Amino acid sequence: xxxxxxxxxxxxxxxxxxxxxxxxxxxxxxxxxxxxxxxxxxxxxxxxxxxxxxxxxxxxxxxxxxxxxxxxxxxxxxxxxxxxxxxxxxxxxxxxxxxxxxxxxxxxxxxxxxxxxxxxxxxxxxxxxxxxxxxxxxxxxxxxxxxxxxxxxxxxxxxxxxxxxxxxxxxxxxxxxxxxxxxxxxxxxxxxxxxxxxxxxxxxxxxxxxxxxxxxxxxxxxxxxxxxxxxxxxxxxxxxxxxxxxxxxxxxxxxxxxxxxxxxxxxxxxxxxxxxxxxxxxxxxxxxxxxxxxxxxxxxxxxxxxxxxxxxxxxxxxxxxxxxxxxxxxxxxxxxxxxxxxxxxxxxxxxxxxxxxxxxxxxxxxxxxxxxxxxxxxxxxxxxxxxxxxxxxxxxxxxxxxxxxxxxxxxxxxxxxxxxxxxxxxxxxxxxxxxxxxxxxxxxxxxxxxxxxxxxxxxxxxxxxxxxxxxxxxxxxxxxxxxx
Numbered sequence: 001x002x003x004x005x006x007x008x009x010x011x012x013x014x015x016x017x018x019x020x021x022x023x024x025x026x027x028x029x030x031x032x033x034x035x036x037x038x039x040x041x042x043x044x045x046x047x048x049x050x051x052x053x054x055x056x057x058x059x060x061x062x063x064x065x066x067x068x069x070x071x072x073x074x075x076x077x078x079x080x081x082x083x084x085x086x087x088x089x090x091x092x093x094x095x096x097x098x099x100x101x102x103x104x105x106x107x108x109x110x111x112x113x114x115x116x117x118x119x120x121x122x123x124x125x126x127x128x129x130x131x132x133x134x135x136x137x138x139x140x141x142x143x144x145x146x147x148x149x150x151x152x153x154x155x156x157x158x159x160x161x162x163x164x165x166x167x168x169x170x171x172x173x174x175x176x177x178x179x180x181x182x183x184x185x186x187x188x189x190x191x192x193x194x195x196x197x198x199x200x201x202x203x204x205x206x207x208x209x210x211x212x213x214x215x216x217x218x219x220x221x222x223x224x225x226x227x228x229x230x231x232x233x234x235x236x237x238x239x240x241x242x243x244x245x246x247x248x249x250x251x252x253x254x255x256x257x258x259x260x261x262x263x264x265x266x267x268x269x270x271x272x273x274x275x276x277x278x279x280x281x282x283x284x285x286x287x288x289x290x291x292x293x294x295x296x297x298x299x300x301x302x303x304x305x306x307x308x309x310x311x312x313x314x315x316x317x318x319x320x321x322x323x324x325x326x327x328x329x330x331x332x333x334x335x336x337x338x339x340x341x342x343x344x345x346x347x348x349x350x351x352x353x354x355x356x357x358x359x360x361x362x363x364x365x366x367x368x369x370x371x372x373x374x375x376x377x378x379x380x381x382x383x384x385x386x387x388x389x390x391x392x393x394x395x396x397x398x399x400x401x402x403x404x405x406x407x408x409x410x411x412x413x414x415x416x417x418x419x420x421x422x423x424x425x426x427x428x429x430x431x432x433x434x435x436x437x438x439x440x441x442x443x444x445x446x447x448x449x450x451x452x453x454x455x456x457x458x459x460x461x462x463x464x465x466x467x468x469x470x471x472x473x474x475x476x477x478x479x480x481x482x483x484x
Contacts, residue, residue: 020042020043020079021039021041021042022039022040022041022042022079022082022089023037023038023039023040023089023092023093024037024038024039024040024078024092024093024094024095025037025038025092025094025095026038026049026052026053026056026095026096026097027094027095027097028096028097029096029098029384029400029401030338030339030401034053034056034057034097037092038052040052040078041078042077042078042079042082043077043078043079044077044078045076045077045078046065046066046067046074046075049065049067049074049095049097050062050064050065053065053097063099063100063102064099064100064101064102065097065098065099065100066097066098066100066443067095067096067097067098068095068096068098069081069085069087069093069094069095069096071399071404071406072085073443074095098382098384099382100382100424100425100426101381101423101424101425103313103423103424103467104424104426105422105423105424105426105427105467105484106467107422107427107439107441107448107449107484108429108439108449108451108463108469108470108482108483108484109449109482109484110483111451111453111480111481111482112151112469112482112483113151113480113481114453114478114479114480115146115151115152115153115478115479115480115481116477116478117144117153117156117479118136118138118139118140118144118473118478118479119138119140119477120139120140120163120477121138121139121459121473121475121476121477122136122137122138122460122473122474122477122478122479123137123139123163123164123165123459123473124136124137124164124165124167124459124460124473125460125462125471125472125473125479126167126168126169126462127169127462127463127464127465127469127471128169128173128176129169129170129171129172129307129308129309129465130173130308130311130315130465130466131311131464131465131466131468131469132148132173133145133146133148133154133169133173133190134146134148134462134464134471134479134481135167135169135176135178136167136460136471136473136479137163137164137165137166137167137178138163138164138473138477139163139164141158141160141161141162141163141164141180142156142157142158142160142164143156143157143160143164143167143176143178143186143188144156144157144479145157145176145188145193146479148469148481151481154193155192155193156193157178157186157188157193157194157195159186159194159199160180160182160184160186160199161180161182161184162180162181162182162184162206163180163181164178164179164180165179165180165181165206165207165208166178166179166207166208166209166210167179167210168211168224170212170215170221170224170238171212171214171215171221171306171307171308171309171310171328172215172219172220172221172309172310172321173309173311174190174220174221175187175188175190175212175221175238176188176190177210177224177238178210179206179207179209179210179226180206180207181206181207182206183201183202183203183205183206183207183228183230184199184200184201184203184207185199185200185203185207185210185226185236186199186200187200187238187241196241197241198241200236200243202234202243202246203228203230203232203234204228204230205228205229205230205253206228206229207226207227207228207229208227208228208229208253208254208255208256208257209226209227209256209257210224210225210226210227210257211224211225211258211259211265212224212225213225213259213263213279214259214260214261214263214306214328214332215309215310215324215328216261216309216325216328216329216331216332217261217263218325219321219322219324219325219328220321220324221238222238222239223235223236223237223238223244223279224236224238224259225247225257225259225265226257227254227255227256227257227267228253228254229253229254230253231248231250231251231252231253231254231269231271232246232247232248232250232254233246233247233254233257233265233267233277234246235247235265235279235282245279245281245282246282247265247267247275247277247282247284249275249284250267250269250271250273250275251269251271252269252270252271252294253269253270254267254268254269254270255268255269255270255294255295255296255297256268256295256296256297256298257298258298258299258300258303258343259279259306260300260302260306260341260343260357261300261302261305261306261332261336261341262341262358263278263279264276264277264278264285264357265277265279266298266300266343266357268295268296268297268298268345270294270295272289272291272292272293272294272295272347273287273288273289273291273295274287274288274289274295274298274343274345274355275287275288276288276357286357286361287361288343288345288353288355288357288361288363289361290362290366291345291347291349291351291353292347292349292351293347293348293349293373294347294348294349295345295346295347296346296347296373296375296376297345297346297374297376297377298343298345298346299343299344299378299379299386300341300342300343300379301336301341301342301343301344301379301383301400302332302335302336302341302379302383303378303379304335304379304380304381304382304421304423304465305328305331305332305335306332307465308331308465309324309328309331310323310324310325310328310331311465311466312331312466313423313466313467315466335382335383336383339401340356340357340358341356341357341358342354342355342356342364342379342383342400342401343355343356343357344367344377344379344386344403345377346374346375346376346377346388347373347374348373348374349373350368350370350371350373350374351366351367351368351370351374352366352367352368352374352377352386352388352398352403353366353367354367354386354398354402354403364402364403365402365403365404366403367386367388367398367403367405369396369405369408370388370390370392370394370396371392372391372392372415373390373391374388374389374390375389375390375391375415375416375417375418376388376389376416376417376418376419377389378419378420378421379400379421380400380421380425380428380442381421381422381423381424381425382425383400383401384399384400384401384425385397385398385399385400385406385425385442386398386399386400386403387419387421388419389416389417389418389419389430390415390416391415391416392415393410393414393415393416393432393434394408394409394410394412394416395408395409395412395416395419395428395430395440396408396409397409397428397442397445406445407445409428409430409438409440409445409447411438411447411450412430412432412436412438413432413434414432414433414435414457415432416430416431416432416433417432417433417457417458417459417460418430418431418458418459418460418461419431419461420461420462420463420470421463422467423463423465423466423467424467425442426442426443427439427440427441427442427448428440428442429463429470430461431458431459431460431472431474432457432458433457433458435452435454435456435457435458435474435476436450436451436452436453436454437451437453437454437458437461437470437472437482438450438451439451451482453480454472454474454475454476454478454480455475455476455478456474456475456476457474457475458472458473458474458475459473459474459475460472460473460474468483468484469481469482469483470482470483
């Protein structure tokens with residue numbers, strides 16, 4: 001009997017030697033299986049897996065995918081991976097496929113311009129949704145618009161009486177609004193650099209954030225929301241320049257605000273809560289509780305398409321607001337897929353939470369690991385990653401679907417203030433108190449480029465939505481442009 005058993009085991013081993021196959025289950029990032037489990041040869045590499053996935057999804061145009069086993073990217077043949085990681089081939093192996101951008105963004109490697117002009121620290125920088133214009137806000141009370149072709153100042157926008165803390169472009173690229181330490185908001189005429197009418201007043205303390213209604217919900221863009229240290233958020237109409245709704249309910253300062261793709265507004269506050277508001281009457285619909293200290297930063301999984309609206313890397317022009325709205329809606333739906341919009345929050349309690357506010361008021365995951373307060377959180381454009389910047393000098397990378405920790409990027413020697421993603425989700429940029437910018441490679445989890453050049457702390461960084469350039473500003477008062 002024992003002899004027969006031995007022979008059978010040997011025969012099975014020999015059969016596996018001959019075919020060398022592994023039973024695998026392909027699944028999307030949400031964990032939904034793609035077809036039934038299938039036998040794949042051990043010599044299958046990501047290239048072969050790409051062919052399999054494209055076939056199973058019946059893609060007319062072949063799309064690129066990356067593959068992950070237990071959150072680790074598969075970059076070799078299946079057999080080599082199994083051997084290296086001592087994985088049992090007896091069990092079904094789950095392989096997660098993630099769509100990749102069909103275009104590639106070049107890493108920024110050099111400073112292409114250092115533009116003086118501001119007479120105090122640069123506190124905020126933002127590219128327009130098509131990546132063609134750039135605005136900066138400064139402690140010198142001005143907003144500056146820059147000509148990116150000639151890399152020179154276009155307009156110095158004067159009208160604020162105090163530091164300009166935030167600047168925000170409408171996703172159709174037609175409007176720019178800035179908010180100051182005095183609590184005033186100004187809409188700017190992009191043709192002349194002059195204010196459109198008087199400042200919008202109502203907030204009693206400084207502006208902590210501005211967010212526009214997504215263009216796929218309403219075109220042309222008219223409504224935006226401002227958040228303030230006074231604990232209120234206000235919805236404004238840029239055309240009538242009137243406050244439409246005041247969102248009151250937070251007991252302490254609102255630190256951040258986001259207008260979501262589903263049409264609701266999210267506010268994060270020093271009262272440790274995140275509130276979700278509907279925007280026709282300003283009713284509170286949900287309260288997200290969990291943080292033990294101030295909420296500092298919020299990010300949405302759909303943020304990149306909300307910010308860029310109908311604009312993508314192909315530089316298309318749109319004949320009408322209706323056409324823009326249609327294209328923006330297609331982009332939004334494609335990016336979101338069937339999953340609910342996700343929200344991540346970063347706090348002074350050193351932790352982050354991942355939420356699906358449309359589904360539950362309870363967090364999906366608590367994300368721990370930072371040793372100091374979390375200053376800024378940001379989803380990658382494809383929603384697959386979350387990056388976080390902290391006063392602990394590190395940038396951390398997390399799975400954008402599950403919230404699971406993936407990697408820590410270490411290299412900064414001071415607190416990290418702000419981060420920004422390349423449009424293809426392959427590179428991450430960080431700006432720090434240590435006066436440097438750093439570019440991190442998501443695939444290798446390593447430093448790709450060190451960008452010294454600023455003479456002092458870097459407060460603000462932005463990577464243009466078209467991926468072509470990076471802007472940075474800080475204490476040394478200059479604006480720097482970086483190119484590939």
